[in-house]
Amino acid sequence: MYNINTKSTLITLCLLITAFTANAFTSGPIRYEKVPTEGLLGLFEEREAIVHSTTQEITGDIAIPYNVSRSLTNWKITAIREYAFQNCKLTGVELSPALRTIGQWAFYDCTRLKSVKTKRGLKFIENNAFNGCRSLETFVFPESLKLIGEHAFRNCESLQSVELYDELTSIREWAFYGCKSLSSVSIKSPIIEISAGCFSFCSSLKEITLPRSVRTIRQSAFEYSGLEVVHMDKFVSKIENLAFASTNLHTIYLYAPVPPEASFIVMNGCPERITLHVPAGSKQAYNAHPYWSQFIIVADL
8 A cells, every 4th residue: 555655756757757748759769858948839830859869779870850840830959868879779870950969978889870970050069978989980070069078989999080170169078088090180179278188098199280279288188199299389388297198209399489387297208209399599498497308309490
């Protein structure tokens, strides 16, 4: 026999299920959730909805539609919520220009996923969105993108290239950790730091040119990467511990006239084997620095 508390809990659960059902609908293998809005719903009026989950196992390729029509209303699909496609057997995804956000863990461990085609409109890729997508080879980063979250592409072992544009303002910690096939990185955005562990264990990455906007290179940013050559602009002022540890670095182009703040464990190799190219007229300042003086300094920039 149920007590009052048990009955109350069951009633609450029923109400929650009823509320969700009223605010959700299904189209094909995808369940959508309506985004609450104020005001009366007019006929043929466009409102927003998000991808909530799948109703069955999905294999092969899928396209997220621009909108879905239900009850004389067009529901524009603007986001994929957290865990929506987790562990799916998808091989390809195409997003519409209406989609703005890919939520946390949205495609986590989709190990068969090979390509993601995006459109201008996508702004946010949240934490762990594609973590563990080991077969992901190509991802088109749109010019509208503003944020790449923590661990967003962690262990995407087949990802080969990354091209990031002007509107991007933040690449969070460990975003591309373990992308061991990543050989080409182009950053055209005004980010002010390379975050901690961002390109750690990217063993195919041999050379990188950091954007002029970068001020700080955080801890372990390129640790255990395959870096051999790095280009840093004149505004770099701080390089944290282990930023370039356990790499194959042999040449640094550093345009900063004032030696950046750096500790003795920025690299755990032998700095006396690394050639440091610095601006003409700044060699004396680098020779006087307790850390940078260990390098082979060439003042030719």
